[in-house]
Amino acid sequence: MKDKCMEFYKEAKDNIISLKIQLDELYDEVSSSNSPGSSKDVLKILQKFVELQEIETIMKTEKDNTNIEGLEKREMEAEKDLAEMTRAFFSVELLNHTVSKRSAETSKSEAISIALNEFKKYLEDRLKKPGERGGIAEHVLQIVKLQIEAMDLQTRLASKYKTQAQIDVITNQLEYKKGLVSDLKEEREEMTGNIQNIDTLIKSLDKEILDLKAELSALKYANYFANDLCLVGLAKEFDNKRTEVMDKIGTLKGKDELVSRILTLQFEFMEALINAQGQIKADEFKINDLQKELEKEQERTLYFQSDNENLRGKLIAQTEQCNDVMDMYQKAEAELDTAVKEMADSTSKKAVQIILLGYEIDQVTKDIKTSPSNEDLKRRRDEKLKEMNALKKELEKSEPNSGKILKVISQMEEIWKLQSEDPDNLQKISSE
Incomplete structure (x- = not known):
């Protein structure tokens, strides 16, 4: 169907070009002859009609918006030229034609x-x-x-x-x-x-x-x-x-x-x-x-x-x-809480609890960024921070190596933070 349309368009375009050439030749002939001025005017008008027809034909197949705008501008200029050319000539002929046509249409x-x-x-x-x-x-x-x-x-x-x-x-x-x-x-x-x-x-x-x-x-x-x-x-x-x-x-x-x-x-x-x-x-x-x-x-x-x-x-x-x-998250969280409670080693238990609280605080902090006016989230964050600080103090009192443990936890939190901001950061950290 597309090929047929293009073939039809090419044929129509060739016919228009051929007609324009003939009109140009005829106009040259009339211009050099003693023909009445009305003949020359008619030919000029026909030439402009052909130009408008050519623009219309191209517009029907043009897809590019920039080209369409250019064609529309050409069309407006051609219409303006045609209006000026026909203003005087059509004052009688067009009037008589239109009157007789409309009279035939309306009298019935x-x-x-x-x-x-x-x-x-x-x-x-x-x-x-x-x-x-x-x-x-x-x-x-x-x-x-x-x-x-x-x-x-x-x-x-x-x-x-x-x-x-x-x-x-x-x-x-x-x-x-x-x-x-x-x-x-x-x-x-x-x-x-x-x-x-x-x-x-x-x-x-x-x-x-x-x-x-x-x-x-x-x-x-x-x-x-x-x-x-x-x-x-x-x-x-x-x-x-x-x-x-x-x-x-x-x-x-x-x-x-x-x-x-x-x-x-x-x-x-x-x-x-x-x-x-x-x-x-x-x-x-x-x-x-x-x-x-x-x-x-x-x-x-x-x-x-x-x-x-x-x-x-x-x-x-x-x-x-x-x-x-x-x-799945809630189930895993419940299982993790149970596992932490069942841990026999007090130091390991406190360390894991601090890690989990740090993760919760990080998640709540992100939620606060999206909802800055949410007071409940801020209150929850403050409570978790208070709970985590209390656990850290308990760990420092009960464990001589608490400083090293807390440093490792701090480094883990930093890694999570960097990874959550950009997954590629994990690869950067590994290479360092």
Whole structure:
């Protein structure tokens, strides 16, 4: 599968390079000819489109974060260049294309347009009857025609809500997913077990981030022209059309006040309704998108739950092992106490007791370092020190060679201390 993808990528890249070469040759030809300036502008725009397509193709296969950042920078610069190149040229062509496309998309579903067209048809039928021409009916028909044109413009303007909602949602998704990937990578660095699952999750999120970046780039590009060219032009056109409608309705005053008021309220109501519908569509998009994200997060939650179950199992096993070790320690300690009590030689018995107390004091001292505010540990340490000092005094009174015995014990304690700090110290001591 990887080989097929690489083969497809190479073929696509070769096609793009070939197309760029052809465009460069054509541009040279057009530049030296007497072709209209618009032809040159079209060719320049196509060249920039090809550059953007090339960047997008490379980004889909690039894995190195540094290279991806460089490609994103190139992409932003290319988009900016393209926007500047097309600003003037697209002022008419893009506007007409977008208007006709959106009109075809919305006229099928907009109940308002249907209602207005039905009313328009009714008035046209009335106008065919004798005595209607030149009267109020013909005047109203002209107003309704203007209203239909105005509402068509307003419907296109309302679509800006959904586009902006898409941009906002995708931007938020990108920030969230980038943060999630960063957290997962930190978690991965600390993991000591199987990392396959978390690697799969990170890879999946990286792909989602790339797809979202591509989608956001396309939306911003479309929205750039929509805002700077289409929407601004449409807004101005709508304002002019609205003024024309109201002026036309104003001519009915004094002739038919009721019809004038009805047409005014009808127009204002439809204007508000279309804006509301645009906002509703934007909200519906956000809700649907959140639902999709919730489903993805539920899948990821299952992964983390499974991972947590594994960790919980390991913790239980480790706890059981610690309990077993503690049982063995307590058993050995009890056996040692019994053996010490059964020792017949008083000197040896005191020496062993001093050694054991020294070991206990060392362990309690280490515990105090981790819990400096634990007064119980400090009290226990002081009691053990007092007990050990008492045994040393007894040994000094009863044994002439007590100094040598205590010196050996002191050296043993020093060896234990060094070994507990670093196991390699034992080898150093042996070599000295």
